[in-house]
Amino acid sequence: MLGSAGLYFATAVCALLFLVPFYLIVRNALSTDAEITGENWQWFPTTVQWGNLTELFDDATVPFGRSLWNSAVVGVLHTLGTLLVCSLAGYGLARIPYRHADKIFYAVLVTLMVPAAVTFVPSFVLVSSLGWVSSMQGLIVPGLFSGFTCFLFRQYFLGFPRELEEAARVDGLGYWGAYWRIVVPNSLNFFAAIATITFISGWNAFLWPLVIGQDQEAWTVQVALSSYMTNQTVNFHLIFMATAVSILPLVLVFLFLQRWLVQGVAQTGIKG
């Protein structure tokens, strides 16, 4: 196999290739259109155009600031709601004895067979008949009931040490008390891992927000980004500044929570 130097060389080449798109975003976001589209390729902008940032938020054709705000609100509420609803259900399925629990669990598992993306037509039909098109509840509520997340929580709670809860139950706490006072405080790592993954997938979601966000007022940041691709007039510097702004929060999350996020993925991602 490769010697040590060869190994590092090969890894570094791959790493450089993986970084090219990030480099392109930053280069383009801080250049003028002339520099981006010029005949002579420029590796760096001649002068760094920080003004592109303010221009992006002043641009009236795409309500970019508004879409960022929508994405933040949707992302946070989607994450909190999913955690609450799915963790409770996962705990009930894992721990509370009930005669038909296994049948109900099967009913949840069956929904995993049908990828959420395939159901966008029926879901749109339902949501539009509720009058929720272009609304916050239309963006948030249908996504809260993830069979997959419920499944992950159930598997996690099955492995949670039973003794801790039993001690609490002896002390007179019911299921509800044991859950909030014992189980949740001792599971914060797992909750945080699921929260991060849920937030990332919510922030990056495109198909559902595209289907629901028919008014510009209800666009999320991904829909706003996509609208640049069909625009008649192409302002390259604005497009790439918008891309940079849309990616930056998640890149920061990744860099700061990296080790912990990797553990979360390694533990939970494989359970599919």
Place this chain on the structure above:
Amino acid sequence: MSTTTTRDATRPAPAEVPGAGRRRKGVRGSTLSFWIFTGPFLIGLVIFVYIPIGWSAWLSFFEARYTVTPDKFVGFENYELMLTNGDFTGSLVTFTVFAAIIVPVTWALSLGLALMVHRLRFMQAFFRSVFFLPTACSFVAASLIWKMSLFSGVRFGMMNTVLGWFGVENIAWLADPNPPWYWLVIVSVRLWLQAGFYMILFLAALQNIPPELYEAAAIDGARPGWQTFRHITLPQLRATSTAVILLLLVAAYQAFDEFFNLLSKTTWGRPPLVELYYTALGDDQDYGAGSAGAVILTLLICMVTLLQGRFLGFGRGDDSK
């Protein structure tokens, strides 16, 4: 951890009662608790998953343009329409080609990256982060970079600029299906976005292989490199590989974002979801035909998933470990 959980998926939830003393005090009490805990989720699941699927099946037998409360029953006409529609059946072919390329290529690349990173002694965390970082990007953002800067059809695109140094003429990456360069663009964007994620799964699995296995192999005279890789590493990664392939296929079914954004105006390279999007929400707003397409797609996916499970021995491979 993964091995027990995947097996659990195929088993009913244990219906045991914690603590014999609790039991008498009330199955009724715990039944109520059960519904308090699971009720909100189950109600949501019924309203936002089961009802839409059922409604879709119902709508697929009606002529439903611009309306979700149709009155004209047409039987299987919508199904006929979709199955004889070259665009829809063509989209199934597009998906098959896509899956046949993206699944093995991502599998190989993410495994290769994991093997490389796993062997690094210094800066392992740094390189792992670099490969994992694209997971933070959305398909929309990545498509923008790919379409407007990396694989732009004109000279200022980076690929064409670099190729130009070697005297290669401008290539219209997305605007021309002959030759089908658009596949290169589509596959590379997804590869960049997802390889790091699966690399993490492989890394975790690699770290769980007991080092004694390699020591024993060395004593038996196996040369490090291809031999140990084939006879020790690969078999030990079997459970992870199976899970990765399954996840990759599921992700491929859902392909929409990059196709929609990279090729929206073109007639080639449309996977089923893009086709359905235009059928149901395009100019016609044909919910009947769109629903029929969604039902067909759902049935296909269920069938493939079941076959896959049988073929890959999903859930069975764990016992061998």
